[in-house]
Amino acid sequence: MNPPPPTTELRPASPPTSAKPARPATLPKSSKQRHPVFTGSATTKAPSRTRRAGHAPRPIVADALGALGGLGFGLTLALVVINETPGSLASPGGWFNAAGRLTGFLGSYLMLMMVFLIARIPWLERAVGQDQLVRWHRRIGGWPVIFIALHIVFVTLGYAKMDGVGPLKQLGIFVMHYPDVLASMVAFALLVMVGVTSYRIVRKRQSYENWWAVHLYTYLALALAFAHQVVTGAAFLHHPMSRTFWIAAWVGAALTVLAFRVSLPLIRNARYRLKVVSVTEEVSGVFSIVCSGQKLSRLAVSGGQFFQWRFLTRGLWWQAHPYSLSALPNPPYIRVTVKDLGDHSGSVARLKPGTRVFVEGPYGAFTHHARETNRVVLVGAGVGITPLRAILEDLPTTVDVTVIVRGSNAEDLIHRDEMAALVSQRGGVLHELVGSRHKVKLDAATLRRLVPSIATSDVYVCGPAAFTDHVTATAARAGVREERIHTEVFAF
Numbered sequence: 001m002n003p004p005p006p007t008t009e010l011r012p013a014s015p016p017t018s019a020k021p022a023r024p025a026t027l028p029k030s031s032k033q034r035h036p037v038f039t040g041s042a043t044t045k046a047p048s049r050t051r052r053a054g055h056a057p058r059p060i061v062a063d064a065l066g067a068l069g070g071l072g073f074g075l076t077l078a079l080v081v082i083n084e085t086p087g088s089l090a091s092p093g094g095w096f097n098a099a100g101r102l103t104g105f106l107g108s109y110l111m112l113m114m115v116f117l118i119a120r121i122p123w124l125e126r127a128v129g130q131d132q133l134v135r136w137h138r139r140i141g142g143w144p145v146i147f148i149a150l151h152i153v154f155v156t157l158g159y160a161k162m163d164g165v166g167p168l169k170q171l172g173i174f175v176m177h178y179p180d181v182l183a184s185m186v187a188f189a190l191l192v193m194v195g196v197t198s199y200r201i202v203r204k205r206q207s208y209e210n211w212w213a214v215h216l217y218t219y220l221a222l223a224l225a226f227a228h229q230v231v232t233g234a235a236f237l238h239h240p241m242s243r244t245f246w247i248a249a250w251v252g253a254a255l256t257v258l259a260f261r262v263s264l265p266l267i268r269n270a271r272y273r274l275k276v277v278s279v280t281e282e283v284s285g286v287f288s289i290v291c292s293g294q295k296l297s298r299l300a301v302s303g304g305q306f307f308q309w310r311f312l313t314r315g316l317w318w319q320a321h322p323y324s325l326s327a328l329p330n331p332p333y334i335r336v337t338v339k340d341l342g343d344h345s346g347s348v349a350r351l352k353p354g355t356r357v358f359v360e361g362p363y364g365a366f367t368h369h370a371r372e373t374n375r376v377v378l379v380g381a382g383v384g385i386t387p388l389r390a391i392l393e394d395l396p397t398t399v400d401v402t403v404i405v406r407g408s409n410a411e412d413l414i415h416r417d418e419m420a421a422l423v424s425q426r427g428g429v430l431h432e433l434v435g436s437r438h439k440v441k442l443d444a445a446t447l448r449r450l451v452p453s454i455a456t457s458d459v460y461v462c463g464p465a466a467f468t469d470h471v472t473a474t475a476a477r478a479g480v481r482e483e484r485i486h487t488e489v490f491a492f
């Protein structure tokens with residue numbers, strides 16, 4: 001093996017820490033003192049009674065849900081087509097009205113699909129990952145607005161022809177005499193507003209909270225659109241199959257949201273009753289928050305997963321932010337590590353012990369279940385090291401592990417001692433690449449040198465977006481197959 005670059009600090013895994021009899025952990029007295037439960041050493045596992053392993057993803061369920069979505073799309077098209085008759089098409093404005101019905105139903109169906117994608121359905125979350133679901137949700141995003149805009153144009157033209165009036169007059173008749181159509185116009189305006197604020201350029205210029213609050217109007221838009229479909233949708237009213245299909249689709253979407261976005265989090269939080277126990281500065285601007293809760297041994301979570309965290313204190317209770325666990329739960333304790341990047345992440349440093357916490361999750365597919373091989377390379381930088389720390393703890397002992405952590409200074413390496421202890425316990429290899437990125441390069445040659453078996457390994461990457469993109473491309477150049485490169489990006 002070639003010697004490492006001069007500015008690269010290579011830390012071989014240190015010998016295993018001694019296994020003293022464990023004592024139940026007590027709370028740290030000051031916020032500068034690290035919570036003793038999560039040091040990565042075997043001696044600190046004391047408080048843990050049994051812990052439930054995270055559920056393995058079941059791609060078959062996700063495939064079945066995908067197939068159901070495709071079937072629904074086919075049915076939407078088929079029901080529109082079979083409900084048209086030569087007579088209805090030949091009547092004045094018949095083709096416009098048919099096109100209006102097709103675009104209206106397609107728009108409604110895609111809107112419901114978008115709701116299902118972000119309904120936090122656990123099987124989908126585990127199999128696909130929330131980042132991918134959000135990407136699909138966004139990709140579909142513009143189409144319902146386009147279809148519904150076309151629906152308004154076609155139906156106005158169709159009815160104008162039927163009534164022998166101009167399109168503008170017809171639009172006025174709709175607004176003045178059809179209350180549900182007026183409601184649906186409001187729904188459309190809300191959808192356009194949500195669409196515009198979600199557009200990449202506009203979204204970047206506003207706070208996440210603002211974007212999120214505007215997004216809530218989608219649910220109002222859906223309720224108004226539903227009223228319109230029930231009252232005016234000709235195919236909906238007169239054809240039992242259409243009626244059954246659309247009622248099932250709307251009720252299914254509403255129940256799914258209620259079940260997974262409302263009831264499940266409420267039930268879980270009533271069970272776990274999380275409270276802040278300590279806040280500790282790990283490195284400058286990065287804080288670990290340890291919470292304690294009840295029955296946490298029943299919480300099934302995998303290393304690498306995240307929760308939406310809502311700290312029930314003044315100024316923070318109304319916003320939930322995603323943070324990954326920085327260690328596996330050690331009942332009754334659970335921990336996240338947060339870097340101060342803005343108003344929410346900056347406020348966590350001031351959380352007081354005893355603050356109640358409401359979490360939603362666990363979410364995410366960045367777990368050891370995603371791997372295909374028994375050789376794993378974990379590559380992290382900055383606060384991205386934290387989920388890797390939890391994955392490391394969760395990997396079966398039969399897996400060969402190499403950890404590569406990157407930082408400008410050794411002091412920037414978050415959970416440095418814990419990583420070293422965990423790597424050491426399992427006989428893995430730890431490489432700390434310390435120095436400026438220009439001097440200490442993480443290119444394909446370096447990767448191959450540090451991990452000779454890289455091409456036949458699974459690679460997990462987490463860090464700043466540019467770092468993650470760079471390591472992903474570098475791993476691919478070093479011969480790692482695309483499906484064996486697993487990433488978590490800390491932004492949706």
Ligand SMILES: Cc1cc2nc3c(=O)[nH]c(=O)nc-3n(C[C@H](O)[C@H](O)[C@H](O)COP(=O)(O)OP(=O)(O)OC[C@H]3O[C@@H](n4cnc5c(N)ncnc54)[C@H](O)[C@@H]3O)c2cc1C
Binds near residue numbers: 383387491
């Ligand atoms: C799956 C996932 C896991 C994460 N895990 C961690 C972690 O373990 N530790 C950590 O320090 N950070 C983590 N983050 C990043 C963290 O959520 C953001 O840094 C934090 O929400 C910033 O909020 P803010 O109000 O402090 O800053 P802001 O200035 O409001 O935001 C800074 C950046 O974070 C994005 N952001 C803000 N709020 C959210 C939100 N609720 N959901 C998604 N993106 C948001 C913004 O778009 C912006 O790009 C994670 C993000 C994701 C998506």
